[in-house]
Amino acid sequence: MKLFAQHGAQCGQKIDEGIDRKIIDGVVYSPRDISYKNLATELKKLKDSQPEIERLIDPQFYACFAATGAESRLGFLGKDDYIDYFKPRTRRELEREASVIEVLRDSLCFQKKLEVSAHIAPNILIPRSLDSIEAVIAKNFIRNASEEHAKLKTKRRLLVTLAIARDALIDKQELTEFLNEITVLDNPPTGFYLLIGATSSEVRGEICNADTLSAWMLLNHALKINGFETVNGYSDIFTPLLGATGADAGCTGWFSNLRTFSMGRFGPSNGGRLPIPRYLSKRLLNRITFSELDALRTRFPQVLNELNTDELYDTNAGSEPKRNQEVFQSWEAIKNLNGEFVKGNVRDSLIALSGALDKAGETYSAISRVGYALDTKSGDDHLAPISEAVRLFACAAEIKLTA
């Protein structure tokens, strides 16, 4: 399973160094956060120097409804850089299939000019229900994408954006019927770029709950069974979970809004302070603060990953990393977890995952027994929803985990 960088603001040298360290396999660029000129330069440079690295652009067309807001933050997306395909739109406009086809054509033609390794077709976000007008529009994007892509006469693969808010995943019957439809297309794309949206990237519980995670896993599993490639945007620590179900790739970045997909990124800013640098522990399946790592690493060495990027958390510096290097540790840890959980078949992968969840629970218990209180975000609240998600997914996918 591959891991891609989820590009965003203040990229600096992070992507170049991530590639040099061999801890990322590709990049999904964010037009919001890079000018067209720099994007073209970056893509060409990457193609020439590291042609095997996946180079993708998220068209971010789902922000088109937000484009009319006075306080919208579209960055370069709202300027002339991407005007070839990105304009403010209304839902009513996109109810006409002709408008959908026009957007597809413009976006794919735009990407063709750039040195991407595959095209990502645009789509809107399905905000509330998979049985809604937005869902119909989204399916129209999916149905028409391949035909427009074929007109480009390119060998590049086609991934179609499928962006679903977590609220829309609640109804299991709707999800089943939606999947039944998109898995039998007359003219299917190569795959999908999946985005599961929270209302805020700061509220982890919206995504880290059993219903949302199991639905996300089922999406990947059903698409993969039907031969589609799946790239999961903003999947962060859930990347290995999705890989266990057959996903091809996950993405994550260096800010919280690059680790959880939310339309809040394009809306008014809520302010906020710089977060405390953290360490992603494979054993705990969670991030802990650098000071927590410093306090625990001697007595509980199992919280360390024993990977190269551990050196960035020097004990001589109180385990505090340089802020712009934290992402390398995350990438390496997630990539390594992918290797541990993604086995030859889904059942074995889920069993491996369940074993890791048990071990995480034991370690958290051991830490608790010595009386060490972890920060709210560092605790074990995530384990129960992930365990339940595995159970729900196995049930939905009709997989027996026990003999």
Added chain:
Amino acid sequence: MSFTSPQPAAVARAIPELGNVAFIQKGGFKAVYSGTSTTAKEALKLVYIPPVSNPEIEEEVLLQQEVKSRVMREINILSTLKCPEVVKLGSLPPKEVRIDGQDFIAYSEEFLEGKTLWDILREGGKKPTEAELRTLFTSLINAIEEMRKKKTVHRDIKPPNVMKLANPKRPFILLDLGIAFVIGETALTNAGFPRTNRYMAPEMIQPNFRESLDYRSDLYTTALTIYEYGAQRHPIAGNLEDSMVTISRAVHEIPAPLYKHRPDLPTNFCDTIDQLLKKKPSLRPANLKALLAKAGSPP
């Protein structure tokens, strides 16, 4: 709806186009005979048309209309399917005939010298080889592909509707498109759900199944057929059990992996059949070429 199969002599008088008429079998609302045309031996089908005792009784009128429409639809579908894996129409076009006071629609199909998989299962004996199962799989997938192109779903693929021939060019033939469904056309069934409970795709139980039905239902029943033929046991249904229990099992019960009953078969073949037996259509691989590559006969 019951009828008496006419005597061959009476049939021969009513249908002079065919000679040497002999009775073969009766089932449901159809009687089957063999007969010879000027060119070949053929299978004569007599489909019983239930009478209307009183035109005021809407149910009887509708039932008669449905039977006639269904026969014509089956014949129309058969006439469009060109692949060798589906039974072919014979020389006798459909016509209404009255024999011994009973009304029928008569038409003919090609006569196939062979046994159905159901007959073979009842006889028992050695389990089919991997090569035979792959050939069966390939034949049924090819038939499904042809029907898919015509927006048709068979809905009744099962061992009694698959015939095994000694002809290497046509090793298995799919029969009986009596409840085949053409996507987008008007539903014909006014009474209940058209299906054989033991071989029913789970989604057929949904009240709105016609809106979402597609060829993946046929993939499910293909997998059921192959599982039963290969393992000599039905993956889900019990014997002599109540039909509601059978339907409940079809909707809820996960069958044992095929590998458990046929450990001699390759894992990827068994996994393919198991995956096609998933309750949700989206979990059944829909790419027919990929399916043939995985579980079909080598090209």
